[in-house]
Amino acid sequence: MRGRLVIAVVGLGLIGGSLALALKKYTEHTVWGCDISPDTLKQALEAGAVDRAGTQIHEVVNGADVVIFCLPVSRISAAVAEAAPYFKPGTVITDVASAKGCLLATVPGLVPREVTYIGGHPMAGSEQSGFTAAHAELFAGRPYILTQPERVNDEAMARLRQIITAIGAIPVVMDGEIHDMVVAQISHLPHIMAAALVNLAGSGKHSQLSLSLAAGGFRDMTRIAASNPSLWVDICLANRTQIISSLKQLQEVLQQVARNLEENDAAGLAAFLTQARKMREAFVYRQFQAVKDSGRVISQASIGRRNDEKE
Ligand SMILES: NC(=O)c1ccc[n+]([C@@H]2O[C@H](COP(=O)([O-])OP(=O)(O)OC[C@H]3O[C@@H](n4cnc5c(N)ncnc54)[C@H](O)[C@@H]3O)[C@@H](O)[C@H]2O)c1
Numbered sequence: 001m002r003g004r005l006v007i008a009v010v011g012l013g014l015i016g017g018s019l020a021l022a023l024k025k026y027t028e029h030t031v032w033g034c035d036i037s038p039d040t041l042k043q044a045l046e047a048g049a050v051d052r053a054g055t056q057i058h059e060v061v062n063g064a065d066v067v068i069f070c071l072p073v074s075r076i077s078a079a080v081a082e083a084a085p086y087f088k089p090g091t092v093i094t095d096v097a098s099a100k101g102c103l104l105a106t107v108p109g110l111v112p113r114e115v116t117y118i119g120g121h122p123m124a125g126s127e128q129s130g131f132t133a134a135h136a137e138l139f140a141g142r143p144y145i146l147t148q149p150e151r152v153n154d155e156a157m158a159r160l161r162q163i164i165t166a167i168g169a170i171p172v173v174m175d176g177e178i179h180d181m182v183v184a185q186i187s188h189l190p191h192i193m194a195a196a197l198v199n200l201a202g203s204g205k206h207s208q209l210s211l212s213l214a215a216g217g218f219r220d221m222t223r224i225a226a227s228n229p230s231l232w233v234d235i236c237l238a239n240r241t242q243i244i245s246s247l248k249q250l251q252e253v254l255q256q257v258a259r260n261l262e263e264n265d266a267a268g269l270a271a272f273l274t275q276a277r278k279m280r281e282a283f284v285y286r287q288f289q290a291v292k293d294s295g296r297v298i299s300q301a302s303i304g305r306r307n308d309e310k311e
């Protein structure tokens with residue numbers, strides 16, 4: 001594999017902007033960036049996130065070794081189709097979308113045979129959007145999911161793994177179907193629940209009073225309710241089968257809790273809460289271990305996290 005690559009990032013918002021910043025900070029690769037927003041391009045150029053910028057896809061994919069599509073899920077297939085005539089043989093294309101099944105079903109059919117598509121999904125982000133929220137440390141110590149391409153291509157996989165590792169993330173190769181099932185539970189359902197909690201508390205008879213009194217519990221549970229609605233409509237629709245299934249499971253869990261309360265069943269309630277507490281403690285430990293193993297020192301200052309995000 002050649003040492004220095006040209007990497008094109010299509011979409012320079014929170015995720016694309018953070019990737020571009022991280023690639024410039026931690027690798028020697030050349031980074032070209034595209035966004036429909038001229039303001040975003042200006043910000044990215046000023047921040048040194050890209051070496052070249054354009055509003056047209058062909059301006060940045062023509063000659064690139066790797067192209068990373070960082071667009072809302074529903075825009076990715078059209079962007080790949082627009083870019084396809086400009087890919088050179090051997091180009092590796094990937095994306096960062098939060099749902100994989102819909103793209104794995106369409107994207108491979110849109111690209112020439114000599115181009116390899118590997119689905120991607122960094123398990124990092126925030127409730128904020130746009131380049132102004134982007135930062136180079138977003139992926140440090142975080143899992144970065146890759147899907148196996150239809151035609152196995154070890155060189156393409158190695159190229160992406162190397163890029164992901166260089167920006168401090170941990171590559172995890174996974175089947176697209178399993179990905180969608182898992183993220184429905186750990187990402188998509190929590191976003192829907194956060195919105196439901198805020199809407200419930202914010203629209204009742206005493207909503208003004210409730211929201212003014214809300215403390216850490218409500219704040220921790222609902223940070224992600226501030227996410228961009230249009231981005232999340234896209235994600236939810238793209239993974240709707242798995243989300244519907246997770247919502248049904250959640251309904252059963254909540255009904256069981258309601259039964260425990262109706263029956264004054266302290267033991268049932270305690271078993272439910274104890275199981276959750278144990279799993280949550282183990283989860284925090286595993287996340288800490290993954291960060292430690294990734295070898296990058298992540299300090300409060302380096303990633304600029306707010307206090308309410310700390311464990
Ligand atoms: N937000 C998160 O926490 C998060 C985490 C992991 C993955 N993702 C995935 O990353 C992708 C991008 O999300 P984001 O949070 O960075 O969104 P964002 O809104 O911050 O950025 C999207 C960018 O794409 C640009 N854009 C839109 N259409 C375009 C087009 N046709 N051509 C060029 N640029 C275009 C927008 O101007 C914007 O700058 C989504 O697929 C999302 O599912 C998001």
Ligand SMILES: O=C(O)C(=O)C[C@]1(C(=O)O)C=C[C@H](O)C=C1
Pocket residue numbers: 097098122123124125126127186187188224
């Ligand atoms: O940390 C956050 O605020 C996020 O929403 C990040 C988050 C998530 O955890 O759900 C959002 C979408 C993803 O595709 C991956 C990560």
